[in-house]
Amino acid sequence: MNGITWMIIACxxxxxxxxxxxxxxxYLFKKEKVGLFLLAMTPVIDLILLLLTGLDLYRGAEATTAHGVAAIYIGSSIAFGKSMIEWADHRFQYYILKQGAKPPKRYSYEYARHYAKGWLRHILAFVIGTGLLAATIFVIDDAERTAALTGIIKVWALALGIDTLVAISYFIWPRPEKT
Known part of the structure; x- marks a missing residue:
């Protein structure tokens, strides 16, 4: 594995x-401002990854799948970051602190609507990530050096297409409630 791959893992x-x-x-140490500061560090981690990836490519590295995954990571982190933190916060309160309501199980059209919100976030992640990839391809202006990035865009577009079909399917065949 190359250095960028390790940076993605570290991030x-x-x-x-x-x-x-x-x-x-x-919650455990009752330091709300410090806790909020630590939660606010998540976008800083994305920025660090973006800068390191850009610097690696600027120095002449051939774009690899790892560089493409960095763009996916950044797009997904921006699009899903807040909802992932809320998800973790809710579960932390319920399972660790034994406070608050149990995380809900969703069924039928409620599940379909919830999944559709995630699908919309997936579109946002795709727009951000492919925007970063397209900008990188444009700036480098060397099809051979950026072939992996073009491949990442195609694979991600296919994944988004499949996710679109899944989102639609939940409205056609709602997820039944378990008895």
């Missing part, structure tokens, strides 16, 4: 460490 680990540390600090 993903750092993202979840910031979330867990923020929640622990916020």
């Amino acid at each position: 993903e680990i750092g993202f979840w460490i910031a979330i867990v540390a923020g929640l622990v600090t916020r």
Whole structure:
């Protein structure tokens, strides 16, 4: 694995460490401002990854799948970041602190609507990530060096298409409630 691959792994680990540390600090140590600061570090981690990836390519590295995954990570983190933090916050309160309501199980059209919200976030992640990839391809202006990035866009478009079909299917065949 190359250096960028390790940076992506480190940033993903750092993202979840910031979330867990923020929640622990916020609820167990009762330090709300420090906890909020730690939670606010998640976009900073994305910015660091963006800068390191751009610097690597600027120095002449051939774009790899890892560079493309960095754009996917950044787009997904921006689009899903707040909802992932809310998801973790709710579960932390319920399962660790034994406070608040149990996380809901969704069925039928409620599940379909919830899934559709995630699908809309997926579109946003796609727009952000492919925008970063397209900008990188444009700036580098060398089809050979950026072939992996073009491939990432195609695979991600296919994944988004499949996710679109899944989202539609939940409205046609709603998820039944378990008895």
